[in-house]
Amino acid sequence: MTDAEAPQILIVDDARDIREPLGxxxxKQGYRTQLAANAGEARRTLDEARIALVILDIMMPGEDGLSLCRWLVEHKGPPIILLTAMAxxxxxxxxxxxxxDDYVTKPFNPRELLARIRAVLRRVPEPAAVVASDRRRFGAWVHDPAAQSLVHDDGHSVDLTTGESRLMGIFLDHPATVLSRARLLDLTAGRDSKAYDRAIDNAVSRLRRKIEDDPARPVLIVTEWGGGYRLAAEVTPA
Known part of the structure; x- marks a missing residue:
């Protein structure tokens, strides 16, 4: 995912040696982060930035985490994962x-917290990605989202399922951009908790069988090992 697209996480903890390494x-895991040492800083950040999730320490001087948690819930704020040292x-x-939405107890394993972050974000509905309704060309193909089809320069066309057409539209929205499986899952499934990363691999494989001359050696939708997938073609209006 690009920096501008990555979910932004607010870490609220008065312990600098926790919030900064966690940020x-x-x-490194592909998220954007904002850091706050107390509830006041957190409120200002929430007013200024679009936050996808808050990691919130309960035990803080001044206004504690439970008070801020109550305020966030009352104001329909982003989902919350609590950090607590209480056993x-x-x-x-x-x-x-x-x-x-969840909690972890200090000291915590960052990988466990990461798994909980991903699980919470997938449960939270987000606005559906806007897919362009106009026909667009890439390589020798034209994507027609209204008809849910692809038309080749030689005249033959292939039908797409709703999911395939949506996925194709996402790639066309982000040409030459590496899109991680998690980002593609968010954009196509709307954080459906029943979806999973392997579903993206299967959907990409189906698209490749329809548009690639040799699906085993794709040149349009290419794999970026360790990163995700990338549309390796110029996109122009059709």
């Missing part, structure tokens, strides 16, 4: 009853 870790579960239960 660096999440950026008895009381704060976790209170936070979940308030409307937090």
């Amino acid at each position: 660096q870790y999440l950026r 008895d579960g009381t704060d976790q239960i209170v936070g979940l009853e308030m409307g937090a």
Whole structure:
């Protein structure tokens, strides 16, 4: 995913040695991050930035995390994952009853937190991606989203399923851009919790069988190992 498209996560924790390394870790995983040392900074960030998820420490001086959690839920803010050092579960239960989406207990494994972030984000509906309704050309093909079809320069056409046409439109919206499986999943499935990364691989394989001369050696939708997929063709209005 490009930097501008990556979900933005707000980390609220008064412990600098937690929020800064965690921010660096999440950026390496492809997310954008904002850091706040207290509830006041968090509120200002929420007013200024589009935040997809808040990682919120419960134990903070001044306004604590539970108070900010309550405010976020009342104002229909982004989903919340609580961080807590409390082992008895009381704060976790209170936070979940308030409307937090999940929690992890300190000290935590960053990979576990990452898995929980991905799970929460997939459960949260996001506005459907806008796919252009106009016909567009790439390589020797023209995509007609209204007809859900592709027409080749030699005159033959192939029908697409709704999902295939939507996926094709996403690639055409982002030419020459590496799109991760997670990003494609978000854009095509709308964070449907039943969808999974392998579904993207299957959908790309079906598209390749329809548009590539040799699906085993694709030149239009190419694989970026460790990154995702990229449309390797110029896109122009048809």
